[in-house]
Amino acid sequence: MSLSSSSASVGVAVLDRLDDQRGLIDEESQFLAVFRKFVSDRIAPHAETYDQSSEFPWKNIDALHELSLASMFLPEWCGGSGCSYLCYLRIVEELSRGCPSTAITFATTFHALNPLLEFGSDELRSRMASIVHAGGLGALAITEESGGSDVRAMKTTITPRADSIVINGSKIYVTNAGVADFYLVFGKWNSSEHDGDQLCAVVVEKDAQGFEVMRKEDKMGHRASATAQLVFDDCHVQSTNLIGFPGEGLKILLYALNRSRPSIAAHALGMARAAIDEAVTHSNERKQFGHSILDFQGVQFMVADLVAKLALSKSWLCYVGRLIDHKSENYYIESSILKLAASDLAMEAATAAVQLHGGAGYMRGTKVERLFRDAKLSQIFEGANELHRQHIGRAFLDRA
Numbered sequence: 001m002s003l004s005s006s007s008a009s010v011g012v013a014v015l016d017r018l019d020d021q022r023g024l025i026d027e028e029s030q031f032l033a034v035f036r037k038f039v040s041d042r043i044a045p046h047a048e049t050y051d052q053s054s055e056f057p058w059k060n061i062d063a064l065h066e067l068s069l070a071s072m073f074l075p076e077w078c079g080g081s082g083c084s085y086l087c088y089l090r091i092v093e094e095l096s097r098g099c100p101s102t103a104i105t106f107a108t109t110f111h112a113l114n115p116l117l118e119f120g121s122d123e124l125r126s127r128m129a130s131i132v133h134a135g136g137l138g139a140l141a142i143t144e145e146s147g148g149s150d151v152r153a154m155k156t157t158i159t160p161r162a163d164s165i166v167i168n169g170s171k172i173y174v175t176n177a178g179v180a181d182f183y184l185v186f187g188k189w190n191s192s193e194h195d196g197d198q199l200c201a202v203v204v205e206k207d208a209q210g211f212e213v214m215r216k217e218d219k220m221g222h223r224a225s226a227t228a229q230l231v232f233d234d235c236h237v238q239s240t241n242l243i244g245f246p247g248e249g250l251k252i253l254l255y256a257l258n259r260s261r262p263s264i265a266a267h268a269l270g271m272a273r274a275a276i277d278e279a280v281t282h283s284n285e286r287k288q289f290g291h292s293i294l295d296f297q298g299v300q301f302m303v304a305d306l307v308a309k310l311a312l313s314k315s316w317l318c319y320v321g322r323l324i325d326h327k328s329e330n331y332y333i334e335s336s337i338l339k340l341a342a343s344d345l346a347m348e349a350a351t352a353a354v355q356l357h358g359g360a361g362y363m364r365g366t367k368v369e370r371l372f373r374d375a376k377l378s379q380i381f382e383g384a385n386e387l388h389r390q391h392i393g394r395a396f397l398d399r400a
Contacts, residue, residue: 044098050224086321096270101224112138136181156187177228189246199249210235221373265342275349343378
C-alpha cells in the first residue's frame with residue numbers, strides 16, 4: 001500500500017483514537033460504544049428535518065428515554081445508577097455530534113437538576129428526580145432583559161408568604177421553555193427582613209398558578225430546541241420549592257454554571273468533530289485540477305490545525321471531568337478554559353467546513369451550513385467567551 005493511499009486511513013484512525021473512553025469504568029465504556037451507534041442510527045438521520053421544520057424533536061427525546069438515559073445520571077438513592085460526570089460529558093459530545101438541538105435539550109435538564117440535587121431538601125430532590133426518571137425535562141431560568149452575565153442585575157422577585165412563595169418577573173432565552181416539567185428559577189429574595197438583594201433559587205413546576213410561557217424564539221441555530229420567554233405574575237409555589245436559604249442563590253448559581261460549562265464544551269466538541277468529519281470527507285472526494293482538494297497543502301494545514309485543537313480540547317475535557325468526579329473544589333478557571341477553547345474550535349471547524357464545501361456549503365439543507373449556525377451559540381451562552389477570557393486572564397493578576 002502506498003503512502004498516499006494509506007494516509008486517509010491513518011488519519012481516520014487518529015480521530016477514532018480520540019474517541020477512546022479513557023477515564024471511564026468498563027460499564028460506561030461499553031455503554032458509550034453502544035450509544036455512539038444509537039446516535040448514528042436513531043438520532044442523526046432526523047437532525048436536518050427537525051432543523052428545517054423547527055419542530056421540537058420529541059421522537060429523539062422519546063428514543064433517549066427508551067435507553068433510560070436520564071436514570072444514568074440520577075443518584076442510586078433515587079433509583080439511578082450514578083453515572084460519572086465524565087461519562088455524562090462524553091454522552092453529550094456524542095449526542096451533539098449527531099444532533100445539536102437534541103443534545104442541548106438533553107443537557108439542559110441536567111443543568112437544572114444537578115444544583116437541585118446538591119442543595120435541595122430531601123423531599124424536593126426526590127420529587128424532581130421522580131419526574132426526570134419518568135422522562136421529564138428541566139430548564140434553567142437565569143437571563144433577563146436587564147442582563148445576562150450580570151446576574152446581580154436581575155429583577156425577578158421571590159417573596160415569602162405564610163404557606164407559599166410568590167414569584168414576579170420574567171426570564172428570556174430559556175432553553176426547554178414550554179416543554180420542561182420543572183424550571184430552576186433565580187431571583188431576588190423580597191421580604192421585610194432583608195434588603196431585597198439576596199439571590200435565591202426556587203423550583204417552578206409547569207402547572208404553577210401565575211406562570212406562563214411566552215414568545216417562542218425564532219433562532220438562527222439549534223432551531224429544533226425550544227427557547228422562549230417565561231413570565232411570572234404572582235406565581236405561587238409551595239415553600240418547600242425553595243432551594244437552600246435566601247442569600248445562597250449565588251453559590252447555587254455558580255455551582256450550576258461550573259457544572260454546565262464543561263457540558264457546553266462537550267456539546268461544542270461534538271459539533272467540532274462533526275464539522276471536521278464533513279470537511280475531511282468532502283476534501284477527499286472533491287476534485288479540482290485533477291486532484292482531491294486535500295492534496296493541496298493549504299487545505300492540509302487547515303485540517304491539521306483543527307485536528308490538533310480537537311485532540312487537545314478533548315484531553316482537557318477528560319481532565320476537567322475527572323476533577324469534578326474527584327470532588328475538586330476549585331475548577332472554575334479550568335471550566336472556563338475548556339468552554340472557551342471548545343466553543344471557539346466549534347466555530348472555527350464549522351467555518352472551515354463551509355469554506356471547503358464552497359458554494360454548496362452556503363446552501364440550506366447541507367450539514368455544514370447547519371453546523372455553522374449551531375456552533376455560534378456555544379460562544380455566547382453560559383457566559384460569552386469575552387467573559388471567560390476575562391475570568392482566565394484575571395486569575396493571573398498579581399494583587400499583592
